[in-house]
Amino acid sequence: MLIGVPTEIKNNEFRVGITPAGVAELVHHRHEVLVQEGAGVGSGLPDEDYRRAGARMVPTAEEVWGEAELILKVKEPTGTERPLMRRGQVLFAYLHLAADPQLTHAVLDSGTTAIAYETVTRGRTLPLLAPMSQVAGRLAPVLGAYHLTEAQxxxxxxxxxVPGTRRARVAVIGAGVAGEAAAVMAAGMGAEVTVVDINLERLTQLDTVHQGRLRTLASSKLNIAETVEAADLVIGSVLIPGAAAPKLVTADMVAAMHPGSVLVDIAIDQGGCFENSRPTTHQDPTYRVGEQIYYCVANIPGAVPQTSTAALTNATLPFVLKIADRGWREAMAQDEGLLSGLNAHDGVLTHQGVTDAVAGPLGLDPQLDYRPASEVVSS
Known part of the structure; x- marks a missing residue:
């Protein structure tokens, strides 16, 4: 299979879809890899490393998209990339279609076969989302601490x-991979941390593993409101795979917080879990609503691309090899977890959560514009 890796063009996105080590594995499996010149530079991976691994380097994104059967990306197509998508091509990337009806419309119009990292499953886990969730979770308290300073x-x-003063109070809404990473990092920085989640089994697990260092609280509107009001920093990490994130933290809750409090919304890729969240960039990461500061960068792991690119390739490569070695239909027929990653094919949606989120905004007919992924693969 001919596999293409274009340079990411999202604002301050320095990750790349695969490392030279990943390229070498694909070449070893007798696949051809086409990499756009400069694609890995932001991750500390020069073109020469890709050449030595066996990649063919080309100067433009148009060549990559035009030739490749499988496109490997980090973030969703944006701007000039969207017209390059085409029917008969497979796109494998973080897509977050539920939060972006316009992108969903472009994907459907193109007819491309769109597989989303964030909806691939392994049992009850999300193996391709987990490494970036860990990165975002560990960064969130650091970013929050910076924006809590008076200068910001x-x-x-x-x-x-310090001794004789109170520590910052941190509320983490959602106890998944990102939420746990954020809570552990915040506690390691000395903050008082409360984790709120609806899953009591998960809260029990956190309490046991972390030996009571984290305060755990069952999710309810009242508990969230009281925890948010008392917090100096709120980190939102609520996730429903493939679907838009629920708005658990309302504007009224935030208005009751101390002036200068900070909210970091890790869930912004899926629309955000704070009522007033809207996507921002690393270039312009924050905005104020009233007296509170929102940090809603949609590609937080892009701030540490050397770590993120390596972690992403470690997770995605086994799935990429399955698709390349067997073709996407056979690979999905043999792997239900990979099948759950199929979001769209040939102009129809194939993931229920995405369909539920975008059908209204796009005026779609669920009877005509949605087919279960299993039907698509078997047809």
Missing amino acids: GGSGILMGG
Whole structure:
């Protein structure tokens, strides 16, 4: 199979779809890999490393998209990339279609076969989302702590305080991979951390593993409101695979917080779990609503591309090899987890969560514009 890796063009996105080590594995399996010149530079991976691994380097994105049967990307197609999508080609990337009806419309119009990293499953886990969730989770308290400083307009509290002063109070909404990573990092910085989740089994697990260092609280509107009001930093990490994130933190809850409090929405890729969340960029990461600061960068792991690109390739490569070695239909027929990653094919949606989120905004007919992935693969 001919596999293409274009340069990412999203704002301040320095990750790349695969490392030279991943290219070498694909070449070993007798596949051809086409990489756009400069695609890996932001991740500390020069073109020469890709050449030595066996990739063919080309100067433009148009050549990559025009020739490749399988496109490997990090983030969803944007801007000039969207017209390059085409029927008969497979796109494998973080897509987050539920949060972006316009992108969904472009994907459907193109007829491309779109497989989303974030909906691929292994049992009850999301193996391709997990590494980036870990990165975003570990970064979130660091970013929040920075924006809590007076110089950034924050309240001026230090996460761990010093003897004789109070420590910052951190609320983590959602106890998944990102939420746990955020909670552990915040606790390691000395903050008082409360984790809120609807899953009592998961809260029990966190309490046991972390030996009571994290305060756990069952999710309810009242518990969320009281925890948010008392917090200096709120980290949102709520996820429903493939679907738009629920808006659990309302504008009224935030308005009751201390002036200069900070909210970091890790769930912004899926629309965000705060009522007033809207996507921002690394170039312009924050905005104020009233007296509170929102940080809603949609590609947080892009800030540490050397770590993120390596972690992403470690997770995606086994699935890429399955698709390349067997073709996407056979690979999905043999792997139900990969099948769950199929979001769209030949102009129809194939993931129920995405369909539920975008059917209204796009005026779609679920009877005509949705087919279960299993039917598509078997047809």
